Every structure is written in C-alpha cells, then in structure tokens.
Amino acid sequence: MTKAEKIAGISRILDDLYPTVPIPLDHTDPYTLLVAVLLSAQCTDVRVNQVTPSLWAVTDRPEVMKTLPVEEIREIIRPCGLSPSKSAAIKELSRIIDEEHGGVVPQDWAALEALPGVGHKTASVVMSQAFGVPAFPVDTHIHRLAYRWALSTGKNVVRTEADLKRAFPRESWNKLHLQIIFFGREYCPARGHRMTDCPICSVYGRRSLLKLENK
Incomplete structure (x- = not known):
C-alpha cells in the first residue's frame, strides 16, 4: 500500500463517518472561541461548555472582561482547572485585544500567539475555526492517532503537525x-483500545503495534 492510498483510505473513512463536523466548543464569535479554547487546556470540551455560559452571563466582550477583578473570573472558571493562570490570562488578553487591536481578535498568527495563555495550538484553532485559515491544530487525540496510523513518529506535536500537513491536502x-x-473519542481512545476492532487502525495501523496486539 502506498502512502497516497493510505491517506485516501483514511480520508474516505473519516468522510463517511463524519460528513459534517460541528465545532465542539460553544461560542458566538472569535473572542468567545478564543477564551473557550484557552479554558479547554487540560479540561474537557464538555466541562468548558458547562462553564462558559456563566462567564458570558457576566460579559462576553473584551472591553468589559478587562475590567473584572481577576478573582471574579477565577471563581467562575474554577471547574475548568488551572483557574489562577487562566483567569489572569483571560483578563490580560482581553485588555490587549481591546486596547491594542480595537476590540477585535487579531486574524494574525504572530499577534495571536503573543497573547497571554495563547500558544500555537490555541492560535491554530482560532485561525482555522473562527477565520477559516488552513491550520492543523494538534491535540492529544490527533497526536496519538497520527502515531497509531504511522503518519508521524510521535516524537512531539510540532513534528506531528508538520507530518500531517505534508500528508493531507x-x-x-x-x-x-x-x-x-x-474519531479518536468514539473509535480510537487512549485506553482499552483494540486496534483490530478499529475501522482505521485495523487497516492502516502501525504494523509494530498490530503485531504486538496480536501476540
């Protein structure tokens, strides 16, 4: 099987299973998406979606968020974990967006990644899902599956992102x-996963992992 055949096969399975894909984090604009993605660090999307309505009920605008005491933000987002650092980042990035970007989330890689609490992965999600700019955010699910499918070495997320960008259009x-x-959540979880039962791993999985499972 050639690499092109593998890529085509994986894409076909994913398109059949997920012809349309909703953005898992509830939001109304680039700013609320940015904050939601920041909150999702080491937290499930489900939990974030449970917490953000309480935050938006106070404000969903950077010009107001920057004026809130950091303690108030922290108390609201506490269930998401890492609330001290996340609340400080939300307050400060709101100030920067309001005062330096006219109240609008910048559609610019460097400006996004310069915001407090915003790394490359968060910026990638915002650029792709809010602005439609081609990007390939790599989370733990994607990193794990890229290795299982022998599409990347799995050494780090930077390498995985580069490998996937080369592999897919x-x-x-x-x-x-x-x-x-x-797909990772439904068919290819981190634990309790049998590659031989997986729609993709069973056909396109890394041979060494398949052999190990079949021993």
Whole structure:
C-alpha cells in the first residue's frame, strides 16, 4: 500500500463517518472561541461548555472582561482547572485585544500567539475555526492517532503537525483535524483500545503495534 492510498483510505473513512463536523466548543464569535479554547487546556470540551455560559452571563466582550477583578473570573472558571493562570490570562488578553487591536481578535498568527495563555495550538484553532485559515491544530487525540496510523513518529506535536500537513491536502486541514478528534473519542481512545476492532487502525495501523496486539 502506498502512502497516497493510505491517506485516501483514511480520508474516505473519516468522510463517511463524519460528513459534517460541528465545532465542539460553544461560542458566538472569535473572542468567545478564543477564551473557550484557552479554558479547554487540560479540561474537557464538555466541562468548558458547562462553564462558559456563566462567564458570558457576566460579559462576553473584551472591553468589559478587562475590567473584572481577576478573582471574579477565577471563581467562575474554577471547574475548568488551572483557574489562577487562566483567569489572569483571560483578563490580560482581553485588555490587549481591546486596547491594542480595537476590540477585535487579531486574524494574525504572530499577534495571536503573543497573547497571554495563547500558544500555537490555541492560535491554530482560532485561525482555522473562527477565520477559516488552513491550520492543523494538534491535540492529544490527533497526536496519538497520527502515531497509531504511522503518519508521524510521535516524537512531539510540532513534528506531528508538520507530518500531517505534508500528508493531507491543505484544503482538508480545517475539517480533517475535527474529524480525527471525533474519531479518536468514539473509535480510537487512549485506553482499552483494540486496534483490530478499529475501522482505521485495523487497516492502516502501525504494523509494530498490530503485531504486538496480536501476540
């Protein structure tokens, strides 16, 4: 099997299972998406979606968020974990967006990644899902599956992102990264997973892992 055949096969399975993919974090605009993605660090999307309505009930605008005491933000987002650092980041990035970007989330990689609490992965999610810019955010699900499917070495997320961008067409990235996330949660979890029962791993999985499972 060639690499092109593998890529085509994986894409076909994902398209069949997930012809449309909703953005898992509830939001109304780039700013609320940015805050929700920041909150999702080491927290489930389900929990974030349970917490953000309470935050938006106070404000969903950076010009107001920057004026809130950090303790108030922290108390609201506490269930998401890491609330001291996340609340400080939300307050400060709101100030920067309001005062330096006219109250609008910048549609710019460097400006996004310069915001407090915003790394490359968070910026990638915002650029792809809010602005439609081709990007391939790599979370733990994607990193794990790329290794299982022998699409990347699994050494680090930077390498995984580069490998996946080389493997798949640029126009597919924004939809594909969501498809892989949904597939990982439903069919290819971290624990209790049997590759031989998986729609993709059973056909396109890393041979060494399949052999180890079949011993």
